[in-house]
Amino acid sequence: MPYGSIGDVRPVPTILHLDMDAFYAAAEQASKPSLRGKPVVVGGIGTRGVVATASYEARRFGVHSAMPVAQARRLCPNAAYLNPRFALYRAVSDQVMELLGRLSPLVEPLSLDEAFVDLEAGGVADDAASARTAGERLRADIKAVTGLTGSVGLAGSKMLAKIASEQAKPDGLVLIEPGTERELLAPMPVRILPGVGPATGEHLRRAGMTTVVELAEAGEDELVRLLGKAHGTSLYRMASGYDDRPVVSERDAKSVSVEDTFEVDLHDRVRIRTEVGRLADRCVVRLRAAGRSGRTVVLKVRRYDFSTLTRSETLRGPTDDPAVVREAAGRLLESVDTTGGVRLLGVGVTGLADYTQEDLFAQAATEKAASEKAAEGEAEDVGAGAEAGKAGEGEPYGGGAAVERAPEALPERRWHAGHDVRHAEHGAGWVQGSGLGRVTVRFEEPTSRPGWVRTFKVDDPDLEPSDPLPLVRAADEPAEPGESAGRGDQVVSSPASRPKSRSGGGGEISSP
DNA sequence: TCTGGGGTCCTAGGACCC
DNA sequence: TCTGGGGTCCTAGGACCC
Numbered sequence: 192m193p194y195g196s197i198g199d200v201r202p203v204p205t206i207l208h209l210d211m212d213a214f215y216a217a218a219e220q221a222s223k224p225s226l227r228g229k230p231v232v233v234g235g236i237g238t239r240g241v242v243a244t245a246s247y248e249a250r251r252f253g254v255h256s257a258m259p260v261a262q263a264r265r266l267c268p269n270a271a272y273l274n275p276r277f278a279l280y281r282a283v284s285d286q287v288m289e290l291l292g293r294l295s296p297l298v299e300p301l302s303l304d305e306a307f308v309d310l311e312a313g314g315v316a317d318d319a320a321s322a323r324t325a326g327e328r329l330r331a332d333i334k335a336v337t338g339l340t341g342s343v344g345l346a347g348s349k350m351l352a353k354i355a356s357e358q359a360k361p362d363g364l365v366l367i368e369p370g371t372e373r374e375l376l377a378p379m380p381v382r383i384l385p386g387v388g389p390a391t392g393e394h395l396r397r398a399g400m401t402t403v404v405e406l407a408e409a410g411e412d413e414l415v416r417l418l419g420k421a422h423g424t425s426l427y428r429m430a431s432g433y434d435d436r437p438v439v440s441e442r443d444a445k446s447v448s449v450e451d452t453f454e455v456d457l458h459d460r461v462r463i464r465t466e467v468g469r470l471a472d473r474c475v476v477r478l479r480a481a482g483r484s485g486r487t488v489v490l491k492v493r494r495y496d497f498s499t500l501t502r503s504e505t506l507r508g509p510t511d512d513p514a515v516v517r518e519a520a521g522r523l524l525e526s527v528d529t530t531g532g533v534r535l536l537g538v539g540v541t542g543l544a545d546y547t548q549e550d551l552f553a554q555a556a557t558e559k560a561a562s563e564k565a566a567e568g569e570a571e572d573v574g575a576g577a578e579a580g581k582a583g584e585g586e587p588y589g590g591g592a593a594v595e596r597a598p599e600a601l602p603e604r605r606w607h608a609g610h611d612v613r614h615a616e617h618g619a620g621w622v623q624g625s626g627l628g629r630v631t632v633r634f635e636e637p638t639s640r641p642g643w644v645r646t647f648k649v650d651d652p653d654l655e656p657s658d659p660l661p662l663v664r665a666a667d668e669p670a671e672p673g674e675s676a677g678r679g680d681q682v683v684s685s686p687a688s689r690p691k692s693r694s695g696g697g698g699e700i701s702s703p
Numbered sequence: 704t705c706t707g708g709g710g711t712c713c714t715a716g717g718a719c720c721c
Numbered sequence: 722t723c724t725g726g727g728g729t730c731c732t733a734g735g736a737c738c739c
Binding site for chain 2: 237
């Protein structure tokens with residue numbers, strides 16, 4: 192430990208926590224000019240979806256993360272509801288992480304939009320003033336490179352840096368001077384401490400503790416008695432302002448899993464079996480992509496009443512063979528009662544080992560089989576199956592190698608709300624909605640003015656899906672004439688000129 | 704209101720071994 | 722034969738986080 196005894200926090204606020212503001216929703220607003228300044232909700236759009244991120248405009252209506260989308264729609268019917276586009280978020284995240292990497296070799300990503308950075312290890316800060324300077328410059332760089340805002344917390348420990356960034360939101364920076372942390376924490380609700388969720392919060396409330404200072408005063412023994420050894424000791428330390436967890440840059444994944452919630456509960460045992468097989472294949476594709484193999488196969492089943500159970504089986508040795516994982520998952524399914532219906536199925540692999548190369552030919556063969564299976568699965572989903580396909584986005588975005596689909600397996604094209612498209616005549620746009628054989632497209636792009644909407648037949652040959660465009664104009668690209676100031680200002684005015692109206696082809700203009 | 708998907712860590716009991 | 726203790730692995734479930 193670099194400083195004194197265990198339990199000390201660093202005497203200088205050189206641990207930085209970055210949290211991007213309403214990340215997915217902000218990325219969508221940057222990508223779609225007509226949505227800037229308006230409520231945007233990103234999440235599963237199916238009937239069983241939940242909110243991943245709500246823009247600040249939507250939060251004013253009471254919409255928040257993890258809320259069922261159905262409820263969000265009641266609270267904020269006029270918001271734009273979009274499926275997540277992880278390829279876009281990952282691209283932006285990579286840009287942000289690259290900026291963090293310039294500050295220090297010690298960067299610990301927590302998710303696409305959040306990370307800790309040890310500024311001291313990077314040699315860019317050794318006191319409060321230099322840390323603040325580095326934090327402000329980082330925020331400016333993120334804004335310049337991605338067009339998005341992030342909030343920064345600076346403190347002598349991870350916990351406090353994270354609390355600081357929360358207080359800084361949105362678009363701010365908060366630095367907690369070492370020495371002031373206990374005083375700062377004392378009146379805060381217990382829920383701000385990492386590891387205190389709904390259950391622990393309720394547990395503590397029943398024991399008469401609602402603020403951090405009450406936890407510290409209760410003492411370690413009491414908390415251990417209430418919450419168990421690990422949880423109790425860690426909570427006591429956190430509540431007392433002691434947190435010496437280091438920033439760690441690389442951690443190996445310990446498990447890989449995939450799961451699907453179905454729009455409609457599954458009853459048919461054969462169908463359930465088929466889905467488990469598909470999930471096993473998808474899980475193995477991910478496992479192999481990570482260059483790992485695993486020894487324990489886990490089946491997860493959520494029943495109609497939301498009761499959830501897992502069954503696991505440990506193999507004699509690690510595997511990345513789809514047939515082996517499929518069979519193990521199938522065996523595990525035999526021990527599960529599914530009468531009444533199944534709302535979710537999942538397959539995972541734990542006990543990961545580094546991938547061991549066996550027989551190159553066997554590997555190539557099983558890999559091919561797996562991706563063919565995946566392709567079949569995808570094609571079937573697209574069809575208007577009676578049981579309905581996946582909830583939400585389900586399938587991975589462009590990121591992974593798009594599975595080649597046989598031409599004859601190509602049914603009606605499916606247009607995902609919020610996804611980018613290109614039209615031969617009208618250029619770049621995004622799908623605003625589709626249904627009844629029609630698809631509605633708004634023609635605008637990140638660096639344009641808000642655009643207008645047209646509706647096409649879903650099989651219009653001039654329309655094709657496209658990859659997300661960069662959110663920020665490259666430095667050498669000229670600004671669009673007449674465009675005011677930088678990005679970031681929220682353009683709400685109507686465009687000065689409409690695109691030429693095209694008669695025929697169903698290009699009808701409608702209002703936003 | 705009706706609850707996603709991807710993870711991590713912890714607990715606890717039973718098996719099994721020494 | 723009537724009682725042990727510890728360590729590790731496996732399984733299931735639960736809390737929590739983003």
